[in-house]
Amino acid sequence: MLAVIDYGAGNLRSVLHALNHLGAESIRVVRSPHDLRGATKVILPGVGAFGAGMQKLREQDLVQPIRDAVHTGVPYLGICLGMQFLFEGSDEMGEHEGLGLLPGTVTRFPDNLGLKVPHMGWNQICTHRPSPLLGDIESGSYAYFVHSYYCAPANQTDVLLTTDYGIPFTAGVQRDNMYGVQFHPEKSQCTGLQILANFLKLEG
Numbered sequence: 001m002l003a004v005i006d007y008g009a010g011n012l013r014s015v016l017h018a019l020n021h022l023g024a025e026s027i028r029v030v031r032s033p034h035d036l037r038g039a040t041k042v043i044l045p046g047v048g049a050f051g052a053g054m055q056k057l058r059e060q061d062l063v064q065p066i067r068d069a070v071h072t073g074v075p076y077l078g079i080c081l082g083m084q085f086l087f088e089g090s091d092e093m094g095e096h097e098g099l100g101l102l103p104g105t106v107t108r109f110p111d112n113l114g115l116k117v118p119h120m121g122w123n124q125i126c127t128h129r130p131s132p133l134l135g136d137i138e139s140g141s142y143a144y145f146v147h148s149y150y151c152a153p154a155n156q157t158d159v160l161l162t163t164d165y166g167i168p169f170t171a172g173v174q175r176d177n178m179y180g181v182q183f184h185p186e187k188s189q190c191t192g193l194q195i196l197a198n199f200l201k202l203e204g
Contacts, residue, residue, distance in 0.1 A: 001026045002200070003039035005066070005082075007046075007056035011186060015045045015079065018186040022197050033065045041202065042069055045186075046081025050106060050149065051096035053081050063099065070101055075177045075202045077133075083173060083180025084151055092149050101178060103154035113166030118148040125161045125171050125183070125191075133160070133172075133179050135198045141191045143171070143183035150182065177202075 002019070006012050006029045019027060030036050044066070046053055057063050070076050078086055087098045090106035098106070109117045127139035143163075150169040153159055161172030161181070173180045179199065185192030 001028050001038050001040055003028050003030045003036055003042045003069075005030045005036075005042065005044045005057075005062065007031075007053060007060060007062070009046045009048060009053070009081065011045050011047050011080070011184065014184075014186040015043065018193060018196055019043075019200075022193060022200060024200055030062070031060060033061050036062070036065045036069060039069055039074055041199070042066065042074055042076045043079065043199070044076070044082035044085065045079040046085065047146070048081060050081065050084055050090035050092040050098070051094060054085065054096055054098060057085075067099060067101065070178055073177050075199065076179065077199045078178075078180035079186070080147060080182060080184055083182055084149065086173065086178060086180050087151055087153070090149060102158055102173065102175060104152050104158070106149050106151050108149050109165065109169075110167070115166045118146060119165045120146050123163050123165065123183075125163055127161060128159050131160055131174050131179075132202055133174060133195060133198050135201075136194055137191060137198075143181075143185070143188040143191055145171075145183045147182060151180075 084106045086102045087104045160174040163171040185195045
């Protein structure tokens with residue numbers, strides 16, 4: 001069963017549409033710990049503010065069940081804010097604690113880059129190492145981004161993809177069964193659909 005977590009993020013419908021387009025079966029929209037039971041894969045989409053999103057997950061009692069699923073080897077894909085949640089915390093509008101599954105923090109693009117924030121639109125993703133998530137994805141492919149904050153992993157071995165927006169930043173991560181992409185695969189046309197298709201093929 002593919003669990004797609006719903007905590008009120010605005011891109012949930014687009015993600016579900018993309019998954020249905022790919023022929024994904026047994027999709028369950030998760031709003032409580034009970035809904036997460038039996039999940040063989042987990043997708044956590046997200047847009048909005050880090051602190052508000054984590055608060056919603058806590059209100060739905062989903063924080064520890066997500067951690068437990070990841071620790072038992074269930075493949076997890078975080079999209080945009082769902083990737084940022086993997087880390088220890090964010091300084092977006094104060095200090096906020098994340099899931100703490102990967103060491104590192106989430107911080108805002110510097111104001112001195114001479115670029116508009118949020119980073120919005122198409123940009124290239126650079127592959128740093130092979131991954132089952134990146135099958136048939138060429139380094140330099142374009143993906144669609146909308147974000148003002150980026151992940152700064154403590155361990156460079158967790159970095160899967162980078163993108164340049166005035167500074168190089170982490171656009172994708174992987175450690176074991178944990179995957180995350182800062183861009184929106186549901187809006188990234190062929191590249192994004194291929195990434196989602198690759199995730200659906202993963203074995204837990």
